[in-house]
Amino acid sequence: ANLSGANLSGANLSGANLRGANLSGADLDKTYYQVVRIGSRRGTTTYCVDDDNVLCGCWNNYKGGTLEEFKTRVESVYGREGNNPNEQYYDEYMAAITFFAAMKEMK
Numbered sequence: 001a002n003l004s005g006a007n008l009s010g011a012n013l014s015g016a017n018l019r020g021a022n023l024s025g026a027d028l029d030k031t032y033y034q035v036v037r038i039g040s041r042r043g044t045t046t047y048c049v050d051d052d053n054v055l056c057g058c059w060n061n062y063k064g065g066t067l068e069e070f071k072t073r074v075e076s077v078y079g080r081e082g083n084n085p086n087e088q089y090y091d092e093y094m095a096a097i098t099f100f101a102a103m104k105e106m107k
Contacts, residue, residue, distance in 0.1 A: 002021075002022045003021055003022060003023050005025045006023075006025075008029075015055070015062040015063060018046075019043075019044060029050075030048055030049070030050040030051065031048070031049040031050055031103075031107060032046055032047065032048050032049070033046070033047045033049070033099070033100060033103050034046045034047070035095075035096040035099065038089075038092040038093060038096060039056070039057075039089050039092060039093055040086070040089055041057055043056070043057055045093070045096055046064075047067065047096075047100040047103070049100075049103055049104050049107050050107075052066050052067055052104070053065065053066065054066070054067055054069075054070040054100070056070065059073060067097060067100055067101060067104065070093075070097065071094075071097050074090060074093040074094065074097065075090075078090035078093065
């Protein structure tokens with residue numbers, strides 16, 4: 001989708017898959033950050049600072065959750081004691097979480 005120049009004020013895009021979407025010049029009411037090509041899916045993880053909501057694949061039925069909930073999820077899946085320990089994925093997601101938290105503090 002090419003949404004360049006689109007005014008999305010009032011739009012609810014929670015759960016939307018915007019992979020490959022061109023949002024350049026779009027008027028968005030909220031602040032979003034994305035980290036791409038991380039984790040087992042090599043996918044995109046999106047964080048909405050204003051809603052404190054992380055979207056990452058199908059996690060939580062595509063609804064996402066808070067940054068703290070996402071951190072808990074990453075630890076429970078990819079951490080040393082997790083269901084599927086993987087140091088690379090754990091480090092990638094934790095770096096994204098650190099970045100998102102810093103952006104939240106700056107807001």
